[in-house]
Amino acid sequence: MVTRRGTVVPPVMDFRALSRNSKKIRTSIVLGSDYERSEWIQLGEIMFRENDRNSRGTWLLGAYLSNATDFEHDAAWLFKMELIGVRFTSCEYGQTSFEGWIKSDNGEDFRIPPPDYNPLKHKGTSKCDGTAKEYCKRGEPHVIVPEGFYLPPENPELFNIVRGRRIEVTTGLYVKEEP
Numbered sequence: 001m002v003t004r005r006g007t008v009v010p011p012v013m014d015f016r017a018l019s020r021n022s023k024k025i026r027t028s029i030v031l032g033s034d035y036e037r038s039e040w041i042q043l044g045e046i047m048f049r050e051n052d053r054n055s056r057g058t059w060l061l062g063a064y065l066s067n068a069t070d071f072e073h074d075a076a077w078l079f080k081m082e083l084i085g086v087r088f089t090s091c092e093y094g095q096t097s098f099e100g101w102i103k104s105d106n107g108e109d110f111r112i113p114p115p116d117y118n119p120l121k122h123k124g125t126s127k128c129d130g131t132a133k134e135y136c137k138r139g140e141p142h143v144i145v146p147e148g149f150y151l152p153p154e155n156p157e158l159f160n161i162v163r164g165r166r167i168e169v170t171t172g173l174y175v176k177e178e179p
Ligand SMILES: [Zn+2]
Pocket: 073, 128, 129, 130, 135, 136, 137, 138, 139, 142
């Protein structure tokens, strides 16, 4: 979609069903400039941290798939991307907000899947009952996504639309009931 000002807007993606704790935590990611803002991603729990050592100043924003691991029983990613210029903007009413710019120089690190992404429904998906202590790090039943789904695939088409653009992230306790 293209707005009146000629900005390309990617489709809204609802990852609530695939992300962790979406009944308790709600996160909204808005793609924006000073004049135009558009809802981009909705989900539950996110993870957000500054990269260490040589990558200080770049931040990792991502989310894990709910109750799913790769074949090594490590949590599998729903998405991840790198931000720069991160700035804390507010914390009020139980909601924390920050903004940042999508790092524009490396499409390999940009792993936002298409809206219909769902490795949990892949036919190669299996289950672990969580009881094998010698190799299961989870210790409770979970899904194992097929090899190659630890991360979503690269998405150069979407990366070219959003690279270098500002996002606003608001995350916190979910208090409103669904209508
Ligand atoms: Zn396991």
